[in-house]
Amino acid sequence: MKKYILLLTLFLAACMPAVEQPQAVLPVFLATPTAFIDPASYPTAQVQLAAPNQTASGIDVRMESVSMDGKNLNANVCFTLPDTSDWGILSASITYAGTVMQEFGTTLASIQEPINGGAGLRCDTLTFIVPPDADLTNAIITIDSIGATPREDDYCSTYLPKIQQSLLERSVGITLDCVDVSGVLTMQITGFPPEMTQQQAEEIVYSPDFYTVKGPWNFPFSLSQ
DSSP, X not given: OHHHHHHHHHHHHHHSOOOOOOOOOOOOOOOOOOOOOOGGGSOOXXXXXXXXXXXXXXXXXXXXXXXXXXXEEEEEEEEEESSSSEEXXXXXXXXXXXXXXXXXXXXXXXXXXXXXXXXXXXXXXXEEEOOTTOOXXXXXXXXXXXXXXXXXXXXXXXIHHHHHXXXXXXXXXXXEEXXXXXXXEEEEEEEOOTTSOHHHHHXXXXXXXXXXXXXXXXXXXXXXX
């Protein structure tokens, strides 16, 4: 009898439905939304300038075009080179709606070295980063100055006469000459007032003012959004 009851119990246990085990619930992590700036919020346009040619301090500057590409305002500029030194735009700004922005980048587009006494020409692309809501309907790009980085042989061939003449006109009392140093002509200070130190004389002679041409060259333009 006990054997019969045991068999019946095993039979009933086998016929009962299986108990489902609880499934592990994994947490769902939602991706954090990132800020999206619609490219269409930045204008893309090119404008013509009313006065693309400007002359100041004997330097002709032409602004070929001004265009808006995304957040970059690009201005293509060409200017005559005073001499064979490495000239570039030293200071520039854009003014719009009472805002003056002086930070800019430059990219060399082309350069023509002076030949047979003729003026050379350098073209650069100026880039200003402006906000999408910038009011450029009455804006001005100003090039304040261009500057040169003289090569070693430029001092004797180009700059010594200019520097010496300026020192004489200012009665500074510094004299210069080109001296052969190991087969290379090198500009040297040959005399200066007794109350002046060698360092002070060098600061005057190698002042950036001798290698800078100041404008300004102003280029008004209008870019409607």
